[in-house]
Amino acid sequence: MIDGLATALIIATLVGAVWALVHVLRNRPPNGPMYGALAVLEAALLVQTVAGIVNFANTDRPVDGPEFLAYLIGILVILPIAVLWSMAERTRWGTGVLVVACLALPVMIVRMQQIWELRGA
Numbered sequence: 584m585i586d587g588l589a590t591a592l593i594i595a596t597l598v599g600a601v602w603a604l605v606h607v608l609r610n611r612p613p614n615g616p617m618y619g620a621l622a623v624l625e626a627a628l629l630v631q632t633v634a635g636i637v638n639f640a641n642t643d644r645p646v647d648g649p650e651f652l653a654y655l656i657g658i659l660v661i662l663p664i665a666v667l668w669s670m671a672e673r674t675r676w677g678t679g680v681l682v683v684a685c686l687a688l689p690v691m692i693v694r695m696q697q698i699w700e701l702r703g704a
Contacts, residue, residue, distance in 0.1 A: 585634045589696055592631060593689040595624050600685035603678050612673045613681060618666065621681070625662050628688075632659050635695070647698055654695045661687055 599621060606613060632655045639651060665684030669677035 585631060588627065588631050589692050592627055593692055595627065596685045596688040599624060600682050603681040603685060606678045607675045607682060610675050613669050613678055621662060621666055628658050628662065651695060651698050654691050654698070658688055658691050
């Protein structure tokens with residue numbers, strides 16, 4: 584885990600959730616800039632996942648491997664699925680899926696940090 588990146592990801596996903604929520608309240612579908620920002624966010628999630636796998640492979644700490652790796656993979660698949668869903672459902676409900684995805688991601692990131700720190704302490 585890269586702690587600074589994890590913190591930045593938590594903040595970015597919460598900002599993304601607020602941005603999507605504004606679109607929901609205004610009854611607008613996501614637009615190009617939102618999808619672009621989510622693509623950048625997904626790239627950062629990929630960096631965190633690769634770093635997490637490398638750190639997990641090189642650690643002597645007793646980390647719960649299957650759970651940690653499941654969270655690492657989970658943070659990679661949630662956002663693309665939500666984006667595809669929002670592209671298929673061009674109503675406020677499709678944008679609402681982005682809100683839920685952006686709120687699920689910080690919870691998962693915090694849980695990964697807990698798994699990494701509690702088991703490795």
